[in-house]
Amino acid sequence: MLILSALQHDALVELFNIGVGQAANALSDIVGDEVTMSVPTLRFLDRAAAGALLAGDDTRVCGVRQHYEGSFRTEAIVMFAEDKSLDIVRLMVGDAVPFEELTEMEQEAMGEIGNIVLNCCVGTLASLFDQELRGSLPVVQLASSAVILGASAAEPGRSPVVLMLHIDLALATHRIHGYIAFVLDLGAFEELRAQVDGWLARLLPAAGR
Structure with missing residues (x-):
């Protein structure tokens, strides 16, 4: 079973909280309005459970995915409900853009936001x-x-773990719920945990003993 200690869990939440705070600042510059993001909640799930978390039926969501390699490998995906993704795009490109033009720009704008x-x-x-x-x-x-996370093709007991972050993105007139998913195989999970332990040891030397 893939398990984090309470200290490791809290450390990851704090690390991602710093990251979403930086993302909120960057989005604020784009939309010209203050954007805040909640402290993320963190859960480890298999792909099937993760796929059911954002939309348990066939409701479409907009997902933006990227692959990362280096000290560990992961596929990262940010997901918003389809109607909310259009709200984000309109905030980014402005209400003055005609709808027919907005649809042509939507994927590019969502790719940039993701x-x-x-x-x-x-x-x-x-x-x-x-x-x-x-x-x-x-x-x-x-x-x-479920499709975006590949839950339909996952084999029971052999699916990589999905680290799910639930975030709330808030502006003066909008509140948008979304998820960030990090798909990790066993080796990547163990490396992530080791990196967290290393960060804790540097931050709190006693934690590494």
Whole structure:
């Protein structure tokens, strides 16, 4: 079973909280309004359970995925309900853009938003772990969360673990719920846990003893 201690769990939450805070600042600059993100909640699930968490039926979500390699390998995906992703795009490109033009820009805009959120989170981990993680170009997908996470193709007992972060993105007139998923195989999970232990040992020397 893949288990984190309470200290490791709290450390990961704090690390990702720094990352989503940086993402909120970057998005604030883009939309010209204050954007805040809640402290993320963190859960480890298999792909099937993770796929049911955001939308338990066939409701489509907008997912932006990137692959990262370096000190550990992971596939990172940020997901919002499809209607909420359109809200985010409108905030990014402005209400003055005609709807027919907005649909042509939506994937590019969502790719940029996902790239900002994911790179801020992953970049924070890399920086604080003093490691290098290299990311691929973002890929945008509209499908059910189960399809995006590959839950339908997962084999029971052999599915990689999914680290799910629940985030609330809030502006003056909008509140948008989303998830960030990190798909980790056993080796990547163990490496992530080792990196967390190393960070804790540097931050709190007694924790490494």
